[in-house]
Amino acid sequence: QQQVKQSPQSLIVQKGGISIINCAYENTAFDYFPWYQQFPGKGPALLIAIRPDVSEKKEGRFTISFNKSAKQFSLHIMDSQPGDSATYFCAAIGGADGLTFGKGTHLIIQP
Amino acid sequence: DAGITQSPRHKVTETGTPVTLRCHQTENHRYMYWYRQDPGHGLRLIHYSYGVKDTDKGEVSDGYSVSRSKTEDFLLTLESATSSQTSVYFCAISEAGSGGYTFGSGTRLTVV
Numbered sequence: 001q002q003q004v005k006q007s008p009q010s011l012i013v014q015k016g017g018i019s020i021i022n023c024a025y026e027n028t029a030f031d032y033f034p035w036y037q038q039f040p041g042k043g044p045a046l047l048i049a050i051r052p053d054v055s056e057k058k059e060g061r062f063t064i065s066f067n068k069s070a071k072q073f074s075l076h077i078m079d080s081q082p083g084d085s086a087t088y089f090c091a092a093i094g095g096a097d098g099l100t101f102g103k104g105t106h107l108i109i110q111p
Numbered sequence: 112d113a114g115i116t117q118s119p120r121h122k123v124t125e126t127g128t129p130v131t132l133r134c135h136q137t138e139n140h141r142y143m144y145w146y147r148q149d150p151g152h153g154l155r156l157i158h159y160s161y162g163v164k165d166t167d168k169g170e171v172s173d174g175y176s177v178s179r180s181k182t183e184d185f186l187l188t189l190e191s192a193t194s195s196q197t198s199v200y201f202c203a204i205s206e207a208g209s210g211g212y213t214f215g216s217g218t219r220l221t222v223v
Contacts, residue, residue: 006153034211043201043214044154089153098144098169099203099212103153 003027004092006102014110019077021088021105026071029094035064035075036089036101044089048075080109114138117202117215124222130189132218134202136182142205143185144212145169145177147198154201160185192222 005024013019025033034049050057050064050073057064063076077084090102116135124130134143145157146169156169158177166177174196176188189196199219203212 032210036214041216043203043216045214046211049211093210098156098159099154100156101146101154103151 003100004090004102006090006105008105009103010106010108012108012110013080015080015082017080017109019075019080019084019107019109021075021090021107022072023074023090023092023102024070024072025092027092027094027100028071030092030100032093033064033066033073034091034093034099035062036091038087038089038104047088077107080107082109082111085109115202115204115213115215117200117218119218120216121219122221124192124220126193126222127191130192130220130222132187132200132202132220134185134187134215136185136204138204138206138213139182140204140206141182142207143179144203144205145175145185145187146201146203146214147171148201148217149198157187157200189220192220194222196220197222 035047036044037047038044048059048062050066052068061078066073085108088105091099093099114137118133144159146154148154155171157175160166160179178186199217201217202215205212
Protein backbone atom coordinates (compact mmCIF):
# COMPACT_ATOMS: atom_id res chain seq x y z
CA GLN A 1 0.00 0.00 0.00
CA GLN A 2 1.48 3.29 -1.09
CA GLN A 3 1.26 5.64 1.83
CA VAL A 4 2.32 8.79 0.02
CA LYS A 5 0.98 9.44 -3.48
CA GLN A 6 2.71 12.07 -5.59
CA SER A 7 1.66 13.73 -8.83
CA PRO A 8 2.48 14.49 -11.55
CA GLN A 9 5.26 12.08 -12.51
CA SER A 10 6.75 14.68 -14.81
CA LEU A 11 6.23 18.38 -15.28
CA ILE A 12 7.44 20.95 -17.80
CA VAL A 13 7.20 24.62 -16.87
CA GLN A 14 8.37 27.72 -18.66
CA LYS A 15 11.02 29.87 -17.03
CA GLY A 16 9.36 32.34 -14.67
CA GLY A 17 6.26 30.20 -14.23
CA ILE A 18 4.92 28.45 -11.16
CA SER A 19 5.67 24.75 -10.65
CA ILE A 20 3.17 22.84 -8.53
CA ILE A 21 3.65 19.30 -7.23
CA ASN A 22 1.01 17.56 -5.16
CA CYS A 23 1.09 14.80 -2.57
CA ALA A 24 -1.53 12.94 -0.57
CA TYR A 25 -1.04 10.71 2.42
CA GLU A 26 -3.11 8.18 4.32
CA ASN A 27 -1.41 7.62 7.65
CA THR A 28 -2.73 10.15 10.17
CA ALA A 29 0.27 9.37 12.42
CA PHE A 30 2.56 11.27 10.04
CA ASP A 31 3.72 14.46 11.72
CA TYR A 32 6.51 15.80 9.52
CA PHE A 33 6.34 16.42 5.79
CA PRO A 34 9.59 17.27 3.98
CA TRP A 35 10.33 17.85 0.34
CA TYR A 36 13.59 16.68 -1.17
CA GLN A 37 15.33 17.86 -4.32
CA GLN A 38 17.59 15.51 -6.25
CA PHE A 39 19.96 16.30 -9.11
CA PRO A 40 21.31 13.53 -11.37
CA GLY A 41 24.09 11.53 -9.73
CA LYS A 42 23.46 13.07 -6.32
CA GLY A 43 21.60 12.08 -3.19
CA PRO A 44 18.32 13.77 -2.26
CA ALA A 45 18.74 17.02 -0.35
CA LEU A 46 16.22 18.50 2.06
CA LEU A 47 14.54 21.49 0.46
CA ILE A 48 11.76 22.54 2.82
CA ALA A 49 9.54 20.86 5.41
CA ILE A 50 6.35 21.45 7.35
CA ARG A 51 4.59 20.10 10.40
CA PRO A 52 0.78 19.71 10.44
CA ASP A 53 0.16 22.52 12.92
CA VAL A 54 0.69 25.12 10.18
CA SER A 55 -1.03 25.47 6.80
CA GLU A 56 1.80 27.10 4.87
CA LYS A 57 5.54 27.54 5.01
CA LYS A 58 7.58 29.70 2.69
CA GLU A 59 11.32 29.76 2.11
CA GLY A 60 12.39 32.02 -0.71
CA ARG A 61 10.71 30.89 -3.91
CA PHE A 62 9.57 27.59 -2.37
CA THR A 63 6.25 27.24 -0.51
CA ILE A 64 4.57 24.22 1.07
CA SER A 65 0.80 24.32 1.40
CA PHE A 66 -0.68 21.83 3.85
CA ASN A 67 -4.31 20.72 4.17
CA LYS A 68 -4.64 18.47 7.20
CA SER A 69 -8.33 17.65 6.76
CA ALA A 70 -7.80 16.56 3.16
CA LYS A 71 -4.46 14.86 4.00
CA GLN A 72 -2.78 16.67 1.16
CA PHE A 73 0.24 18.90 0.78
CA SER A 74 1.87 20.57 -2.16
CA LEU A 75 5.09 22.28 -3.21
CA HIS A 76 4.94 25.54 -5.15
CA ILE A 77 8.04 26.90 -6.87
CA MET A 78 7.55 30.53 -7.81
CA ASP A 79 9.47 32.18 -10.64
CA SER A 80 10.80 28.77 -11.70
CA GLN A 81 14.37 28.80 -13.06
CA PRO A 82 16.30 26.33 -15.25
CA GLY A 83 18.46 25.54 -12.20
CA ASP A 84 15.33 24.19 -10.49
CA SER A 85 15.21 21.35 -13.01
CA ALA A 86 15.52 18.24 -10.87
CA THR A 87 13.52 15.40 -9.39
CA TYR A 88 11.40 16.33 -6.38
CA PHE A 89 10.20 13.93 -3.74
CA CYS A 90 7.59 14.52 -1.10
CA ALA A 91 7.87 12.44 2.05
CA ALA A 92 6.24 11.86 5.39
CA ILE A 93 7.26 10.45 8.73
CA GLY A 94 5.63 9.54 12.02
CA GLY A 95 7.79 7.92 14.66
CA ALA A 96 11.17 6.29 14.02
CA ASP A 97 10.25 3.94 11.19
CA GLY A 98 11.85 6.03 8.50
CA LEU A 99 10.68 8.48 5.91
CA THR A 100 8.09 7.26 3.44
CA PHE A 101 8.63 8.82 0.02
CA GLY A 102 6.39 9.59 -2.90
CA LYS A 103 7.56 8.24 -6.25
CA GLY A 104 8.99 11.54 -7.41
CA THR A 105 8.31 14.27 -9.97
CA HIS A 106 10.76 14.98 -12.75
CA LEU A 107 10.63 18.76 -13.23
CA ILE A 108 12.00 20.48 -16.31
CA ILE A 109 12.13 24.26 -16.52
CA GLN A 110 12.37 25.41 -20.11
CA PRO A 111 14.36 28.60 -20.76
CA ASP B 112 27.67 15.33 1.13
CA ALA B 113 29.17 16.66 4.31
CA GLY B 114 29.42 14.19 7.15
CA ILE B 115 28.30 11.06 5.32
CA THR B 116 30.28 8.90 2.93
CA GLN B 117 29.21 5.84 0.97
CA SER B 118 31.56 3.28 -0.50
CA PRO B 119 32.00 2.07 -3.11
CA ARG B 120 30.36 4.60 -5.43
CA HIS B 121 29.97 2.06 -8.20
CA LYS B 122 30.10 -1.73 -8.21
CA VAL B 123 29.39 -4.47 -10.70
CA THR B 124 29.01 -7.95 -9.31
CA GLU B 125 27.84 -11.36 -10.45
CA THR B 126 24.62 -13.06 -9.48
CA GLY B 127 25.03 -15.17 -6.36
CA THR B 128 27.99 -13.33 -4.92
CA PRO B 129 27.91 -11.52 -1.57
CA VAL B 130 28.19 -7.75 -1.60
CA THR B 131 28.69 -5.28 1.24
CA LEU B 132 28.06 -1.57 1.00
CA ARG B 133 29.40 0.80 3.60
CA CYS B 134 28.02 4.00 5.05
CA HIS B 135 30.24 6.13 7.25
CA GLN B 136 29.18 9.23 9.15
CA THR B 137 31.11 11.81 11.12
CA GLU B 138 28.05 13.55 12.62
CA ASN B 139 27.53 11.15 15.56
CA HIS B 140 23.85 10.83 14.62
CA ARG B 141 21.93 8.04 16.29
CA TYR B 142 19.77 7.02 13.34
CA MET B 143 21.02 5.57 10.07
CA TYR B 144 19.03 4.26 7.11
CA TRP B 145 19.51 2.34 3.90
CA TYR B 146 17.22 3.13 0.95
CA ARG B 147 17.15 1.86 -2.61
CA GLN B 148 16.06 4.01 -5.50
CA ASP B 149 14.50 2.56 -8.62
CA PRO B 150 12.70 4.24 -11.53
CA GLY B 151 8.98 4.42 -10.87
CA HIS B 152 9.37 3.46 -7.22
CA GLY B 153 11.06 6.44 -5.65
CA LEU B 154 13.06 5.66 -2.54
CA ARG B 155 12.17 2.63 -0.46
CA LEU B 156 13.48 1.84 2.99
CA ILE B 157 15.49 -1.37 3.31
CA HIS B 158 16.72 -1.34 6.92
CA TYR B 159 17.41 1.23 9.56
CA SER B 160 19.33 1.52 12.81
CA TYR B 161 18.47 3.46 15.93
CA GLY B 162 21.72 2.77 17.74
CA VAL B 163 24.72 0.49 17.90
CA LYS B 164 23.54 -3.09 17.34
CA ASP B 165 19.92 -1.88 17.16
CA THR B 166 18.42 -2.40 13.73
CA ASP B 167 15.01 -3.01 12.20
CA LYS B 168 13.50 -3.93 8.87
CA GLY B 169 12.02 -1.55 6.37
CA GLU B 170 9.62 -1.97 3.49
CA VAL B 171 11.91 -4.00 1.20
CA SER B 172 14.24 -5.91 3.53
CA ASP B 173 14.11 -9.37 1.91
CA GLY B 174 17.55 -10.43 0.67
CA TYR B 175 19.36 -7.79 2.72
CA SER B 176 21.01 -7.73 6.13
CA VAL B 177 22.65 -4.91 8.05
CA SER B 178 25.07 -4.44 10.87
CA ARG B 179 26.07 -1.53 13.04
CA SER B 180 28.95 -2.24 15.40
CA LYS B 181 29.98 1.41 15.74
CA THR B 182 27.98 4.63 15.75
CA GLU B 183 29.70 5.86 12.62
CA ASP B 184 29.36 2.80 10.39
CA PHE B 185 26.29 1.09 8.95
CA LEU B 186 26.85 -1.83 6.60
CA LEU B 187 24.37 -3.25 4.11
CA THR B 188 24.99 -6.81 2.92
CA LEU B 189 23.44 -8.66 0.03
CA GLU B 190 24.14 -12.27 1.00
CA SER B 191 23.60 -13.59 -2.54
CA ALA B 192 23.08 -10.82 -5.06
CA THR B 193 20.28 -11.11 -7.61
CA SER B 194 19.54 -9.06 -10.72
CA SER B 195 16.50 -7.55 -8.97
CA GLN B 196 18.90 -5.93 -6.54
CA THR B 197 20.44 -3.82 -9.29
CA SER B 198 19.71 -0.33 -8.00
CA VAL B 199 21.10 2.85 -6.56
CA TYR B 200 21.52 2.56 -2.81
CA PHE B 201 21.44 5.57 -0.53
CA CYS B 202 22.41 5.85 3.08
CA ALA B 203 20.86 8.55 5.25
CA ILE B 204 21.43 9.82 8.76
CA SER B 205 19.19 11.59 11.24
CA GLU B 206 19.86 13.01 14.65
CA ALA B 207 16.42 12.48 16.13
CA GLY B 208 14.73 9.84 13.99
CA SER B 209 12.13 12.31 12.90
CA GLY B 210 12.75 15.45 10.99
CA GLY B 211 15.21 15.97 8.20
CA TYR B 212 17.55 13.32 6.90
CA THR B 213 20.94 13.86 5.28
CA PHE B 214 21.66 11.53 2.39
CA GLY B 215 24.92 10.23 1.03
CA SER B 216 25.84 10.39 -2.64
CA GLY B 217 24.73 6.84 -3.33
CA THR B 218 26.19 3.55 -4.55
CA ARG B 219 25.22 2.35 -8.00
CA LEU B 220 25.15 -1.46 -7.88
CA THR B 221 24.77 -3.59 -10.96
CA VAL B 222 24.23 -7.33 -10.63
CA VAL B 223 24.95 -9.22 -13.85
